[in-house]
Amino acid sequence: VKFVYDFTEGNKDLKDLLGGKGANLAEMTNLGLPVPPGFTITTEACKVYLDSGEEPVALRDEVSAHLAALEKTMDKKLGQPDNPLLVSVRSGAKFSMPGMMDTVLNIGLSDKSVQGLAKQAGDERFAWDSYRRLIQMFGKTVLGVDGDLFEDALEEAKKAKKVAVDTELEAADLKKLVTKFKKIVKAEAGRDFPQDPREQMDLAIKAVFDSWNGERAKLYRRQERIPHDLGTAVNVCSMVFGNLGPDSGTGVAFTRDPASGHQGVYGDYLQNAQGEDVVAGIRNTVALGELERIDKKSYDQLMQIMETLENHYKDLCDIEFTIERGQLWMLQTRVGKRTAGAAFRIATQLVDQGLIDEAEALQRVNGAQLAQLMFPRFDEQAKVEQVGRGIAASPGAAVGKAVFDSYTAVKWSRSGEKVILIRRETNPDDLDGMIAAEGILTSRGGKTSHAAVVARGMGKTCVCGAEELEVDTKRRRMTVPGGHVVEEGDLVSIDGSSGKVYLGEVPVVPSPVVEYFEGRMHAGADDADELVEAVHRIMAFADRKRRLRVRANADNAEDALRARRFGAQGIGLCRTEHMFLGDRRELVERLILADTDVEREESLKQLLPLQKQDFVELFEAMDGLPVTVRLLDPPLHEFLPDITELSVRVALAESRKEPHENELRLLQAVHRLHEQNPMLGLRGVRLGLVIPGLFTMQVRAIAEAAAERRAAKGDPRAEIMIPLVGTVQELEIVRDEADHVVAEVEAATGTELKLAIGTMIELPRAALTAGQIAEAAEFFSFGTNDLTQTVWGFSRDDVEASFFTAYLEKGIFGVSPFETIDKDGVGSLVKAAAQAGRETRPDLKLGVCGEHGGDPESVHFFHEAGLDYVSCSPFRIPVARLEAGRAAS
Numbered sequence: 001v002k003f004v005y006d007f008t009e010g011n012k013d014l015k016d017l018l019g020g021k022g023a024n025l026a027e028m029t030n031l032g033l034p035v036p037p038g039f040t041i042t043t044e045a046c047k048v049y050l051d052s053g054e055e056p057v058a059l060r061d062e063v064s065a066h067l068a069a070l071e072k073t074m075d076k077k078l079g080q081p082d083n084p085l086l087v088s089v090r091s092g093a094k095f096s097m098p099g100m101m102d103t104v105l106n107i108g109l110s111d112k113s114v115q116g117l118a119k120q121a122g123d124e125r126f127a128w129d130s131y132r133r134l135i136q137m138f139g140k141t142v143l144g145v146d147g148d149l150f151e152d153a154l155e156e157a158k159k160a161k162k163v164a165v166d167t168e169l170e171a172a173d174l175k176k177l178v179t180k181f182k183k184i185v186k187a188e189a190g191r192d193f194p195q196d197p198r199e200q201m202d203l204a205i206k207a208v209f210d211s212w213n214g215e216r217a218k219l220y221r222r223q224e225r226i227p228h229d230l231g232t233a234v235n236v237c238s239m240v241f242g243n244l245g246p247d248s249g250t251g252v253a254f255t256r257d258p259a260s261g262h263q264g265v266y267g268d269y270l271q272n273a274q275g276e277d278v279v280a281g282i283r284n285t286v287a288l289g290e291l292e293r294i295d296k297k298s299y300d301q302l303m304q305i306m307e308t309l310e311n312h313y314k315d316l317c318d319i320e321f322t323i324e325r326g327q328l329w330m331l332q333t334r335v336g337k338r339t340a341g342a343a344f345r346i347a348t349q350l351v352d353q354g355l356i357d358e359a360e361a362l363q364r365v366n367g368a369q370l371a372q373l374m375f376p377r378f379d380e381q382a383k384v385e386q387v388g389r390g391i392a393a394s395p396g397a398a399v400g401k402a403v404f405d406s407y408t409a410v411k412w413s414r415s416g417e418k419v420i421l422i423r424r425e426t427n428p429d430d431l432d433g434m435i436a437a438e439g440i441l442t443s444r445g446g447k448t449s450h451a452a453v454v455a456r457g458m459g460k461t462c463v464c465g466a467e468e469l470e471v472d473t474k475r476r477r478m479t480v481p482g483g484h485v486v487e488e489g490d491l492v493s494i495d496g497s498s499g500k501v502y503l504g505e506v507p508v509v510p511s512p513v514v515e516y517f518e519g520r521m522h523a524g525a526d527d528a529d530e531l532v533e534a535v536h537r538i539m540a541f542a543d544r545k546r547r548l549r550v551r552a553n554a555d556n557a558e559d560a561l562r563a564r565r566f567g568a569q570g571i572g573l574c575r576t577e578h579m580f581l582g583d584r585r586e587l588v589e590r591l592i593l594a595d596t597d598v599e600r601e602e603s604l605k606q607l608l609p610l611q612k613q614d615f616v617e618l619f620e621a622m623d624g625l626p627v628t629v630r631l632l633d634p635p636l637h638e639f640l641p642d643i644t645e646l647s648v649r650v651a652l653a654e655s656r657k658e659p660h661e662n663e664l665r666l667l668q669a670v671h672r673l674h675e676q677n678p679m680l681g682l683r684g685v686r687l688g689l690v691i692p693g694l695f696t697m698q699v700r701a702i703a704e705a706a707a708e709r710r711a712a713k714g715d716p717r718a719e720i721m722i723p724l725v726g727t728v729q730e731l732e733i734v735r736d737e738a739d740h741v742v743a744e745v746e747a748a749t750g751t752e753l754k755l756a757i758g759t760m761i762e763l764p765r766a767a768l769t770a771g772q773i774a775e776a777a778e779f780f781s782f783g784t785n786d787l788t789q790t791v792w793g794f795s796r797d798d799v800e801a802s803f804f805t806a807y808l809e810k811g812i813f814g815v816s817p818f819e820t821i822d823k824d825g826v827g828s829l830v831k832a833a834a835q836a837g838r839e840t841r842p843d844l845k846l847g848v849c850g851e852h853g854g855d856p857e858s859v860h861f862f863h864e865a866g867l868d869y870v871s872c873s874p875f876r877i878p879v880a881r882l883e884a885g886r887a888a889s
């Protein structure tokens, strides 16, 4: 294998091997842009080193060969006293990662070669400045010396000289500083600063390799789910100098504004400076536009190069550059990070410029970004006092009174207060408080901490790991940087999309994107903002491309109408259980308690018109679109009063000698229906088979509602769905009864109804016998929530709060299988069942209902599995539409 690539040998598609920085340096080199020559040591070399603890034997020789070639090109030798070549050693993984080793510049300088550099450049001050920088960077990053020691010494030198900035230090001062720095190295690292240039380079390379397994880097990878075995590349790049006087400098630039996407001149420039000086804020930078005045030639050339890069990468690029005595050099570029809003805008701008097509535009955005844009957010105009920043664990903008324990959170929220639950970290005991709170803030823990996992599962705003905040739960207070104390009851605001924490109440504004989907803001209108325009167009691209249809989970006309506005093409899941609650509870109780057929039929008769009216409204709202109605699913005891409450009532009545015959019967029924494990108990189709007349009443209500809509010249498209079927026999019995009822209604009303009857596939047995089940079903809807529970054998209501954190931390799964479909397990059952079903019945309609229907990664899976539609909650519909479009392009 080859472990080292010259910049002329690589290209931008080799990121796995050369890392992002190396691949792009090579790309720029091959585009003919002015990149200082150099070479890249591959991630493969790093992997060998990390696995074996030793650098591969061949590596040293290859590095020597490439170094020799570089020396020849540059006509200098690394660290040679009279004509030194200097290089930078730069880390560069596939993904840029905080915690990786910083770059070391000016490698090759020593007590001898510093003289040579001074002569070469005709500038003694510059040479000593470069040398002190080398010792400082090398000491800190390679030898592990506390960087503050160098900073303090530099400050002292400035003070002694009574100057404000480092550029005012002269050669003699810097020379003294070098002596000081070397002493610091000796004292702290227990060794001399290496004078051998090759040793400097080799140690720096090794330090980059080692930094891959630094604690901070590992933590970051866990949080971002970046695999631990990628390794990092190392770039060795000949130095160019921005610190050679006022005609030199260094800067950063963006080809367009990463916040808005607008084209223009964005960036910062600093004269007479090297490397990190620009971002380190040691002196005030000037806006990039100023460069035109300072050095018109370099400025024009830079603008030209930026245009070249944009046209080449067909995307926003960010750039690092240096000017050495009027000569421009490119030191880095990459496709730049951007805000979610800018991603949409830039994608449409690039289409308008003819750089990319619609399919490519869809790849430039994603559902997570769209979801982020749909959360309400803090008013940008508002005056805010930011006091901390943690990890953006679960998006949203939440405002409330600070509480420091779960009990208070629940108590206060019951009395109508909005609260933010603040903890060092959360555990399962905090669950009630988390449910009661508007948002959750912790000072410890990352993206897979308990707080983060549970909050995401609940869709609750969460900022975690805000380490500058000192949370003292015993004294119910939090101290923020600067010493201000937040007491229980003080208002705080947290932004789960940015991780920012504010004091006081920051006003919240609705998302313009939601206003648009709701039809309260229109694309093309005068006042529509650019973001809405862009979202509108991207959604149109997605709708044109996608094959999957998108339906909504909705149980009432109001939700159905909203879903339609959001682009739903029908209802994939209407849960009928809510129709059994509220005022109707009494009727349901009577149904459950009925001793005789007559009593039972009586209560069913009373429920019928109520159910029918629900469906009439729903079919009207969804006129012309399919509506899948699921017959009653949850266990019956859910409709009866709480067992403890009822026992108390009975006991009280007894002691007061009051009549309590009804309560007693209820209590007996509750006992009779009590199950140890209700989710695996009497529910779904089992209920329909055990309680005569229940399902037929529901079918009659659906059929009569459809007939009524037909009579009113509507176009109802009802589909009847039987839940929790495990075997085709169950379905056949229910189906026969249903067919019978539908025929009756058809005869009575003189209308042909064409109601489809199908089933949910949510038990492993149903999936495994899908071929048989399809004999009796016109459609399948995969109930992936229950299917995940039953395939894994864990209860969704319990596990997210108990052992999922540990599982995520141990990497047993990267993401909760309730969030993203488990492709290998649950997913392969879905695929097999879909195939078996279609073999029996080629026109079998296949859909998914359940949370996965609105999850980006899962949507791609369902597209590939050949399903016809996904169904999700109204709010996720745009996300599903977008991802379905992306999956198809």
Ligand code: ADP
Pocket (backbone or CB within 6 Å): 036, 087, 088, 089, 090, 091, 102, 103, 105, 237, 238, 239, 240, 241, 242, 274, 275, 276, 320, 321, 322, 331, 332
């Ligand atoms: P990071 O990934 O932190 O940006 P870089 O490797 O890009 O680290 O380097 C840090 C700084 O040093 C950047 O400002 C970069 O432009 C500058 N730099 C890196 N290599 C050289 C070089 N050969 N000559 C001059 N400046 C360099």
Ligand code: MG
Pocket (backbone or CB within 6 Å): 320, 332
């Ligand atoms: Mg850089």
Ligand code: MG
Pocket (backbone or CB within 6 Å): 633, 723, 762, 783, 786
């Ligand atoms: Mg279910």
